[in-house]
Amino acid sequence: MSDEMTGHNSSVGGIAADRLRSLVERVERLEEERKALSSDIRDIFVEAKSAGFDVKTIKQIIRIRKMEPADVEEAETLLDIYRRALGMSV
Template identity: 80%
Template sequence: MRVDQNNVHEDAAATGGIAADRLRSIIERVERLEEERKALAGDIKDIFSEAKSAGFDVKVIKQIIKLRKQEPAEVEEQETLLDIYRRALGM
């Protein structure tokens, strides 16, 4: 296999130059976002603790949050199916 010396030189320049800077930038951005996500997760945990202290059921709050993210028609369909399944099981 013949190696083209010009390509080797260009690859080395890209590795140590612009491409390396771009890679570093991407990695650092992801790392910053992961830190932000970690901080937000801590904030959310604190809010759930506050809700629990106030006497709210955290599991139910999480279900409501999940439902609010869905389309109304999708929620209605799930509730209808849940009702049908309950009736089928005599609940």
């Protein structure tokens, strides 16, 4: 029996249907995992807030920790220059 007769088209219009289905399903699984992880992260921020931490500052720390040290130094220097220019020196 041919693929066309069984309904299991391995190639439709020059596209490998099984490969395409596999790729789509993998992305769908990863999106579900990402959704679950996002929910877990939100829960951690709720926990941090209930423990008295400022969530906005924690997010800023996380962003800074991802940066290269030279980039952090440059950003801090620019922030200091801009503050002083606006008379906001600390």
